[in-house]
Amino acid sequence: MTSCSRKNDSFISRNFHAVTAEYNTLFNGYNALEQGRNSLNATYFDNYWAILPVERMQIREEVILPGQSKNSDFTKAEEKAVKAVQKHGMNIQGKEHNPQIDEAYLLLGQARYFDQRFVPALNAFNKILSSYGDSDKINTAKVWREKTNMRLENNEIAIENLKRLLEQEDLQDQQLADATSTLAQAYINLEQLDSAIVHIKTASKATKKNEEKGRFNFIKGQLYNALEDKDSANIAFDEVIDLNRKIPRQYLIAAEVEKSKNFDYENGNKIEFLEHLTKLEENRENRPFLDKIYHQIAEFHLENKFDSLAIAYYNKSLRTNSKDKILVAKNYETLGNYYFDNTEYKLAGAYYDSTLINMVENSKPYRVIKKKNENLEDVIFYEGVAEANDSILKLVAMPIAEREQYFKDYTDKLKAIAEEEQERLETQKRIKDFQQNTTNKKSGFGPPRGASPAGNASSFYFYNQETVAYGKNQFEQLWGERSNEDNWRWSSNGRSGFASQDAIASAIENNSENEKFSPDYYLKQLPSTDKDIDSLMKERNYAYYQLGLIYKEKFKEYELSKTKFTTLLKSAPEERLILPSKYNLYKIYEILGQTNEAEITKQDIISNYPDSRYAFILQNPNQAVADNEGSPENLYEQTYKKLEEQQYQSVIEDSDQYINYFDGDPIVPKFELLKATANGRLNGYTAYMDALNQIALDYANTEEGIKAQNLINSLQSLSKQIFVPNDVSKNFKVVYQFDKKQEVELKEFKETLDKVIEKISYYDLSTSVDVYSKDKTFLVVHGIKSIDGAKGFANIVEEKDKKKIDRPFFGISQENYQIIQIHKNLDTYIANQ
Structure with missing residues (x-):
């Protein structure tokens, strides 16, 4: 017993504790550490849209308290390391005689490092450096210490120490790879990419691990791309591709994708490039990565103006249900931008909605898309109003006979669809019943195979009368009697054994929504009174006016804005919309350089509206700019000052005057809100709420309308008129x-x-x-x-x-x-x- 004591510095004692520690405690500890690292790698998702980190490890944001751990494997590895020190350490008179204890401290530090307890890990590595200066693990411990310093954001310290290590020691193979890759990561963290490239090159050459070689070369390519050196980047990506099956497939595909992004569309061979992308698409090994491949093919077609092909491939990429949220967001955003540029704003808005779902909230790209999408909300709303009301008014304007024929054709289509659906359901039911009957027949009856019992030697199906008779009977059970002609499966082409036309018609008649198959159902819903028709026209015209303003002011789509204003003026609009529409048209003509149209519109405004502020501006442009007292904004500010001075009645009167004067101008909702506030101050809660409700209804999609609705919601709690006791x-x-x-x-x-x-x-x-x-x-x-x-x-x-x-x-x-x-x-x- 005494010969194996930890305090006995003998040959037997030293070797007993060294061997026991190495092949028992530390062996199990390193196995647990490896299992923990494998589990980390399995759950880690690389973001190839940014420069990859040298080490695959997801940093948790939550704080880990002392004694806690998120991974039981690392806890086990730490326990084994501590056990090796406690049970097999031979510290006699301040000197360690067991050569495996430095390994134990290295294991302890690595377990804590991967468990993201970096300060305790730093202590373990420093223990090796301070107490085991003769250890063969001293250089490894120094590298791990600097990796830990880097995780603690002490990048400058890590760089200084690693550079000293490389100068003082002749590191080889994996030690050199670990040191230089860590140094490269520190430089990347400090955004010193030139220096990072030098060391990641050394690391990629020194490492003997193919996975690391592929990752380091890929990072090298990303760094060159960040420095806009595409040729060097492509060489680095080719080094990754040349490793082929020696590395994980995701590195190879990522290298192919990044190299594709660097393709020279002006001087490159587009046919050859497309063939290469197609090969990647058709390779069965690349199926898990089709989301990225489809995206890159879509980018190629979009760059070459093949819009329909590009859209098809973006959608194919989306249908792969990719786990790459950034890729999904880029697909949706690109499609949204395409439809936005083609003025299909409603569709663009839908794609932007999907984009936002897949983006990080409150990030800068998220805010940009959100702002763009909010601007589209008004367009979508007013385009919907204009489209719906135009359709209704077009139907109202039709002659009665033409209108009836229109709805007859429409209901006939609905009936045809209903018949097909009924046919499909009946077919499914019959197939299901037939399969059930076939399954239940266990008595041995079934289709004859081979020769007949009578001794017919032929095995060909149609030479055997019994098999033919059986097949015919089976077909009639399933499909009924059908004539030999094209499209024989359709019920309209023959008698069905399960759903006749009469049966379908009867089913439609008995349907709870059978009124929708009648033209009268739709004819009755059309507006018939002049008041209803006039209301639809006003809504439609106001929508056109708002669309004209939005396209002109927000999106600078002047041609589209011009179309909306000209269509409005041809639609017998209200008087309040005519003058501002003509003035906006005049400004658009000026922007588009259409001087003749601009001059005609200008003279029209001056001749027909001589007393308007628009006529004054057109006749006196310099004075109008210098003297801005009569501008809507200036008058609003003056009225607001009166509100602050409690001149409520004057605010109401002035607001009424300006609302009429600037009718159709975007400033009108502001005056309405100002008037509502003054009215509430004078006449109380009920008058204020009534006015706010009217603003929220009339100007629902304006900033003031939204503000009015928010005020209504927040002021509900003030509706009670109960006085409180004085003692409170x-x-x-x-x-x-x-x-x-x-x-x-x-x-x-x-x-x-x-x-x-x-x-x-x-x-x-x-x-x-x-x-x-x-x-x-x-x-x-x-x-x-x-x-x-x-x-x-x-x-x-x-x-x-x-x-x-x-x-x-x-x-x-x-x-x-x-x-x-x-x-x-x-x-x-x-x-x-």
């Missing part, structure tokens, strides 16, 4: 009432009151003038802390000042004052006091 408040007011006509008296009384409250030092009092209604204004004293103090306000002023402010008043809490201002229920409050 800490702030009270004293209120004096004045009629609207008493403006001079109000001003004089406020001056007197301000002088009086200056003498009250134990309250921090102030006054304000608050409009209550159209006919009544309050002079309010703020800063009183109790209801008794508010009600007895006259008692807290000096005796000689009481006569100066001898006027009726009432006390009220801050909360109740807010209620009477919101609901205009002062009389109710006074009656309850």
Whole structure:
């Protein structure tokens, strides 16, 4: 027993603990570490859209507490390393005599490193460097220490130490590969790509592991691409491709894809390049990577203006259900951009919706697409309104006979579809019944095979009468009687053994939605009164106007905008839309360089609308620019100032005037919201909510309409008119009432009151003038802390000042004052006091 003691420095003791540690404890520990690394690799997903990390390890964002672990294999490896140190360490008088303990500390550090507990891992590697200077693992420990420093974002320290290691030691093979690849990663982290290339080259040559060789060469190609050196990048990708089956297939395909991105479309052989892409597509080994291959083929066709082929391949890439979210997002975004550029905004919006689902929220690309998609929402809405109303108005304008024929043709198509569906269901049912019957026949009856029982020697099917008879009977059971002609499977071509035309017609008649097969069902839904038709025309015309503005202002699609405005002017629009439409057309003609049309439109506006602001601008362009007082924006600012000054009635009147004057202008919803606010301040909660509801309805797709709806939702909690008890408040007011006509008296009384409250030092009092209604204004004293103090306000002023402010008043809490201002229920409050 004593001969194998950890404190006995003998040959037997040293070798016993060394062998036991190496072939038992550490062997199991390294096996557990390898299993843990394999599980990490199995769950790791490389992002080939960015420069790959040298080491395949997903960094977790969640914090791991001491003693916790996310991977049981690494926990086991750590336990084995600790056990080796505790059970087999031979530290005698400060010197370790077991040559395997440095291996134990290396295992300990690696287990902690892969478990992403980097500070404890750093301690383990430093232990080797400080206590085992003669270890053959010293260089390996130094490399792992710098890998850990790099994970702790100490990249400069890692670079300095690794450069010193390479200068001082003659590293070879895997040690050199590990050191230089780690150094390359540190330079990549610091975005010093030139330096990273030098060291990743060395690592790719030094490593003996084919997987690492493929990864390092691929990273080298990515670095060259980032530096815009495509030729060198392609050479690096070719080195990856040449490894072929020696490396994981994903590296080879990724190299092919990256090399394809570098193809020279001006000078390259496009036919040869397309043949190469097609070979990649048709190779059975590449099936797991078809999402990337299809995407690259689509890029090729899009670059060569073969739009239909490009769209087909983008969709094929999407149908592979790729796990690469970035690739999926790029497919959707490219399709969205294509339809956007071709002014198919509704379809583009749908693709942008799908793009956003596959992007990282709140990232810069996400915000760009989201903003673009939000701009499309209005287009989609108004295009839908215009399309639907145009269709209805077109049907209304048809002669009665033509209209009836239109819906007859439409319902006939619906019936044909219903018949085909009924046929399909009946076929499925008959096949299912037949299969069930065949399965249940266990008595030995079935189609004869080979020679007949009578001794017929022929085995050919049609020479055997029994097999022919059996086959004919089977066919009739399944399909019924059918004539020998083309398209014999269709029910309309012959009698079916399971679904006759009469049966189908009967099924359609009994259908709960059989009214949809009648033309009258649709004819009754068409608008018939002039009021309904006029409403549809107004909606359609307003949609055209909004589309014209959106295409002109947001998307700069001037031709499309011009089409919308010209179509609007031909559609008998309301008077309020004619003038702004003509002025916008004039501006579009100027932008497009169509001077003749611009001059005609200009003279039309000046001649027919001489008193309008548009005519003034056209006749006096320089003065209109210099003097902008009459602009919508300036008038809005002036009206807003009046709102801040509590000139609510004036705000309402001015807003009404400007709403009529600027009818059809984008500024109108702003004036509507301003008017609603002033109306609420004067007339209370109900009037404010009614006005907001109208804005939300009339301007649903504008910023103001959305804001109105949000206000409606947030103000629901203020609908109650119940006064709160005074004991729940800490702030009270004293209120004096004045009629609207008493403006001079109000001003004089406020001056007197301000002088009086200056003498009250134990309250921090102030006054304000608050409009209550159209006919009544309050002079309010703020800063009183109790209801008794508010009600007895006259008692807290000096005796000689009481006569100066001898006027009726009432006390009220801050909360109740807010209620009477919101609901205009002062009389109710006074009656309850």
